[in-house]
Amino acid sequence: MTTAHPRPTTRTGAGAVPAPVDAGRWPDVAAVPKASRPVRTVAAAVVRHALGGLPLWVRFPDGTVLGQGGPLIEVRDPDAFHARIGTTGLIGFGESYMAGEWDAPDLVGALTVLASHAADLVPAPLQRLRRLWALRQPAAQRNTATGARDNISRHYDLSNDLFALFLDDTLTYSSAVFRGFPAEHALLPAAQHRKIDRLLDLAEVGEGTRLLEIGTGWGELALRAAARGTHVTSLTLSREQRDLARQRVREAGLADRVAIELCDYREAEGTYDAIVSVEMIEAVGAEFWPVYFRTLDERLAPGGRVALQAITMPHDRMLASRDTHTWIQKYIFPGGLLPSVEAVDQTVREHTGLAVTRRDAFGAHYAETLRLWRERFTERAEEVDDLGFDHVFRRLWTFYLAYSEAGFRSGYLDVQQYLLTKEPTR
Known part of the structure; x- marks a missing residue:
C-alpha cells in the first residue's frame, strides 16, 4: 500500500527576507x-x-x-x-x-x-x-607539509569554545558507537568511550604499549589509552587542539605518559607497538594516501597493529569527484577527500607490507552522532553568536552537519574501523 503525499499549499516562509550578508567575510x-x-x-x-x-x-x-x-x-x-x-x-x-x-x-x-x-x-x-x-581543486589546498597545516588550521583552529558548544564533555569529534537508537545527548560520552575502547582493543593497547596516535583531536583517546598504562605520542597540526589537549593531560595527572606534539605525520620518528588514527585520513588527500599508509608501515614495529577509523564513500563517486572542488572543501575541510573502501585496500596492498585484517562498518551510528551534534548546535545558536560567528556561519554549519547526517542516513557515506597488521620478524 502506498501513501499519497499531498502537494504543499501553505506559504510559510515564502516571503521571508534574508538578513544582509557581510561581503568582507563571505x-x-x-x-x-x-x-x-x-x-x-x-x-x-x-x-x-x-x-x-x-x-x-x-x-x-x-x-x-x-x-x-x-x-x-x-x-x-x-x-x-x-x-x-x-x-x-x-x-x-x-x-x-x-x-x-x-x-x-x-x-x-x-x-x-x-x-x-x-x-x-x-x-x-x-x-x-x-x-x-566542474571547478578544479585549488593548488593552494594541496596537502603538502605546509598546505596541510593551513588546511587543518582553517577548521580546527576556529575556536575550542565553538566545538565545546555542540560536542559532549569528551570533546570527541568523530562517530560514536551506541547501544541502540535513538540516543539522548546524555548518552553520547559513553558512546564515544565505547568507540575509543573498541579501537584500543583492536590495537591491543595495554600496560606498557608504545602507542602513536595520528590526529590528537582534543586528547580523549590519548587520555583513555594512558589510563591503561600506555605510553602515548600524539600528533596534531592544530595549535588550538594541542594546547587544550596538553592542558587536559596535565589536569588528569598523565603528563608522564602522554606527549602531544605539533607535528605532521610525515615527520614522525621512532617505532611503536600500536598506532591509532581516527578520521584523519579524510584530511590527507588522494595524492598523499600512499605516503600516509607507508608512514604507518614504517612507524609500526614488526608484529604491531594499526586501528584506523575512516569515513568512506562509494568508489565510483570518489573517482568522479576526486579532482573537483566541492562545497565541503571550500568551506569546511579544505584539501579533504573521503576514500573508498576499494581505495584503502588498494593503497595498503600496493604501498605497504601491512595487511587489512578486519573491517567493521557502522554508518548508522554516525548519522545518530551527527543528529545530536546538530541539535545541540541549533539549541545553542545564541552562544555561537556570542563567540563572534554571524548568521551566515550558523547556516553554513547547520548545512554542514545536516549534509553529513544525510550522507550517512542515505547510505551514501559510511564509516569503518580497520585493523591493519604487520608480520613479526622471523
Whole structure:
C-alpha cells in the first residue's frame, strides 16, 4: 500500500527576507554570480530534471511545485538559486542556502533524498563532460607539509569554545558507537568511550604499549589509552587542539605518559607497538594516501597493529569527484577527500607490507552522532553568536552537519574501523 503525499499549499516562509550578508567575510555568498539568461535557463532545466522525479517537494514563489511528495524545499529567490547552480554547481547550491535563498523545514530529510540520488542528479551527458564544467581543486589546498597545516588550521583552529558548544564533555569529534537508537545527548560520552575502547582493543593497547596516535583531536583517546598504562605520542597540526589537549593531560595527572606534539605525520620518528588514527585520513588527500599508509608501515614495529577509523564513500563517486572542488572543501575541510573502501585496500596492498585484517562498518551510528551534534548546535545558536560567528556561519554549519547526517542516513557515506597488521620478524 502506498501513501499519497499531498502537494504543499501553505506559504510559510515564502516571503521571508534574508538578513544582509557581510561581503568582507563571505564574498561569494554576498554576491550572486553574474549568469547569462541561457545559463540560468539551462540551470533551471537541470533543476527540473534532477528534482522533478524525486520523493520531495520543491516550491517556488510563483506557485510552481516540483517533485513527487516528501520533504519540502522552499526556493525564495529563483533567479539567484539558478544563477549560483548554473555557475558553480553544488557549491552554488550550498552558497544559496547560506545566503537564505532557499530553505527546508526538514533540512536533513530533504538532503537525504538528494544524497540517495546523488549519482543521478546531473544528466548523463553532463556527467560525461564533468571535467569541462566542474571547478578544479585549488593548488593552494594541496596537502603538502605546509598546505596541510593551513588546511587543518582553517577548521580546527576556529575556536575550542565553538566545538565545546555542540560536542559532549569528551570533546570527541568523530562517530560514536551506541547501544541502540535513538540516543539522548546524555548518552553520547559513553558512546564515544565505547568507540575509543573498541579501537584500543583492536590495537591491543595495554600496560606498557608504545602507542602513536595520528590526529590528537582534543586528547580523549590519548587520555583513555594512558589510563591503561600506555605510553602515548600524539600528533596534531592544530595549535588550538594541542594546547587544550596538553592542558587536559596535565589536569588528569598523565603528563608522564602522554606527549602531544605539533607535528605532521610525515615527520614522525621512532617505532611503536600500536598506532591509532581516527578520521584523519579524510584530511590527507588522494595524492598523499600512499605516503600516509607507508608512514604507518614504517612507524609500526614488526608484529604491531594499526586501528584506523575512516569515513568512506562509494568508489565510483570518489573517482568522479576526486579532482573537483566541492562545497565541503571550500568551506569546511579544505584539501579533504573521503576514500573508498576499494581505495584503502588498494593503497595498503600496493604501498605497504601491512595487511587489512578486519573491517567493521557502522554508518548508522554516525548519522545518530551527527543528529545530536546538530541539535545541540541549533539549541545553542545564541552562544555561537556570542563567540563572534554571524548568521551566515550558523547556516553554513547547520548545512554542514545536516549534509553529513544525510550522507550517512542515505547510505551514501559510511564509516569503518580497520585493523591493519604487520608480520613479526622471523
